Amino acid sequence: MESRCENCIIRQFNSLRAMSKEELKKVSDSKTTKMVKKGEPIFEEGDKLNGVYCVRNGVSKLSKLSANGKDQIVKLASKGEVLGQRSVISQESTNLSAIAVDDMEVCFIPKESINNTLQKNPNFTLEVLRHMAHDLKEADDVIVNISQKTVKQRMAEAFLYLKNNFGEDADGFLALTLSREDISNVVGTATESAIRIISEFKKKGLIHTSGKKIGIKDERKLLEMVEGF
């Protein structure tokens, strides 16, 4: 189901909102919509991107393969986020892979529309810049967390992050269900370690699980653990 960018509410959440009506019309005329099934890539590390992808539905993991064959998930992007901006801006091939965690619906916007607007509309550029400044700050936080916190602390933090950013379903489970392997790749640890810590948290009554679903039981204690108590 196609629609016009001018009317797309998703736009309210990202830098596209700083575009003028005319610019949006051009974008809308050149964009294409794409369905991506769970597990399929939107793009992969090293690809040269000819545009950016705006997430309409579903969640994507942005990850980077390390020399030892493990993926590190750097960011989870959902509705309203724009993927591939950095690559288009710096005109380099992308350093991250984007893989669907859910079934997804994304809009592809050719780089010409983006670059054109970047050069002509300072408000748009500034808006993109603000977003990127935010991402960079977050990246700094991730660096400090990974290097200074224990795996257990980072696991606790990851669960809280998932709750705060993706919410819970009707039964009190985290709305975004990740495989144990994905969780370990967010946290930056071995899958077995992640599983072990999940078992431990369950025993301690911090979380509860059902299949691969995880629910938070004692948020306060998880928070204390993140802080180091």
Add this chain to the structure above:
Amino acid sequence: MESRCENCIIRQFNSLRAMSKEELKKVSDSKTTKMVKKGEPIFEEGDKLNGVYCVRNGVSKLSKLSANGKDQIVKLASKGEVLGQRSVISQESTNLSAIAVDDMEVCFIPKESINNTLQKNPNFTLEVLRHMAHDLKEADDVIVNISQKTVKQRMAEAFLYLKNNFGEDADGFLALTLSREDISNVVGTATESAIRIISEFKKKGLIHTSGKKIGIKDERKLLEMVEGF
């Protein structure tokens, strides 16, 4: 010794080069130059910055304090780099401290000049954006390195990084001399671990030392170690 921004060659290396003559003149009239002694802060985590700092001489470490009381060095900035951009752009207090590793000379540019140009000169904004895109890509690499490589690999990488970015002196030592503690804070490990690995590298003939100075002896083997052989 004061001088005019219009004539400053440092500018060639950073986003200020995208400013027009008039804009540069305004910047030059409002800027102040400051000497910062080794060990002194330019600004500290949580400060609200009223402008950015352009490094004319010396090296600064950008670090973030973690809950366990250790600093994590996120970036080493030298001649030509602009500090505090992110904070000024997002109008938040800064998330990093900037401390002089050397004696430094920096120019302070009030945020009004920057913000004004950001709103009026798309080329400048785009240039800043490109820089930030680059920083973000580097930050992703750091995340993957820290989470997927061993301390030994990261130490080897740090030495190569120091050689490539700051060069060597006449005697073949790394031009930028960091304390063992700073090295451990770049790598994200305990100071004792860093020292132990330095000893080990010395025994294996990968590096040589003289006091706190470190020189690279076998670059190839260090590289192999980084790659995981």
Add this chain to the structure above:
DNA sequence: TTAAAAAGCTGACAATTGTCATAGAATCCC
């Protein structure tokens, strides 16, 4: 529906890394 594949789980063990204690070397500064 069922066989195959993938994901989840646990134990045992090894490797890595951090912590604490201590001592010598270098540096600072009065």
Add this chain to the structure above:
DNA sequence: GGGATTCTATGACAATTGTCAGCTTTTTAA
């Protein structure tokens, strides 16, 4: 110039984390 302080270095030990192996459960697809 000499005492105090900080930095470097190393040993001993403990804690954390990763690896491998084997088993169970869940999911996938023929």
